[in-house]
Amino acid sequence: MTAHGTTSTSEGIDVDPELFAAEWKAWHVGKDAGLASEHGFLAITGLHWLSAEPQAFPGAPGTWSTGPEGVVVELDEGAELVVGGSPVRGRYVFGVIPERGGIDAVWGDTVIEVAKRGGNDVIRPRHPDHPLRAAFTGTPAYEPDPRWVVTGRYEAFDEPRPTTVGATVEGLQHVYDAPGRVVFRLAGQELSLTAFNGHAPGSLTLLFTDETSGVTTYAANRNLTVDSPGPGGAVVLDFNRATNLPCAYTDFATCPLPPAENRLPVAVEAGERIPHERGPVA
Structure with missing residues (x-):
């Protein structure tokens, strides 16, 4: 710190250390808040890889598969997802998901992320009560x-x-x-x-x-x-x-x-x- 109450970057630029620290803290708190948001990454309860064979997965309704028409879910009678604000029942085709793309389907207080990563279709349920999120400090x-x-x-x-x-x-x-x-x-x-x-x-x-x-x-x-x-x-x-x-x-x-x-x-x-x-x- 200099005699004038400032400190310098590696380039020799003087900055106010208190302001610098306050701005960093606000950024850091905001970053953690996003991570631990209701359906953020800490709420994910599983990573499930889809195949042509319909499969049931923990934390998600119905059976899920992927093929030429993209990701498909077959919901049990009485089950409902909300996709893009609209309720869907029975068989629903999400279509072909682009690489690094994704669609969120809401199931009660859970969000089912439908995504493609590394050329593979996946689903990831996100539940706000997941212990990892609840314990995050x-x-x-x-x-x-x-x-x-x-x-x-x-x-x-x-x-x-x-x-x-x-x-x-x-x-x-x-x-x-x-x-x-x-x-x-x-x-x-x-x-x-x-x-x-x-x-x-x-x-x-x-x-x-x-x-x-x-x-x-x-x-x-x-x-x-x-x-x-x-x-x-x-x-x-x-x-x-x-x-x-x-x-x-x-x-x-x-x-x-x-x-x-x-x-x-x-x-x-x-x-x-x-x-x-x-x-x-x-």
Whole structure:
């Protein structure tokens, strides 16, 4: 901290530490609130893979299958789902679900997520009373530190590169188009991370691991969202906002693994740590 009550980022930019910490805390609380929402990831009670053979699954009504016409459910007499605000009974065809797409079907206070992941149709019941959600007390994290805010440069590839990555589910693969990479300096080294498109238009998603992975942070992956690049490809990486993906909390997630080149050879002691749900944090 400087004599004027400010502290500096790794780029030497002075910031108000109290404001910085308050903004980080509001972000962190909001992120956890979404995770633990009534039908968020902590409410998932199972991950069920569909096949041509109709099957019944715990926590979901009827029997479920998939085939040329997409996902189909055969509901028992008297059972009802609400899809897109409309009640459905008997046989209902969800149709072909696009990759990484999904449809929510409401069954009482449960939401049945119908989705496609890695080319496979799945359903995931989400029940608000699931013990994992009920016991959730928040995600441990490093204290926010402006020194983990770095500037970088986004370098677009000539053409988006289809990139195949593994998943936390054995044998599953995801394919994403990588539009470019982000180059930055950290711990005295020039480093880069292959970037994928983020949820917000123009934003980027960086999946990575580092020397803390499996020690104080979740072993499989970490995620950092970067706002749209500015002039000359300028970007800001705030590693204080590196998050866990849902697989850090539940085995019912199909999260992607980082590309092989996205293993950072430094310890990024910032952002979210191993969740309580996965055991004690070092």
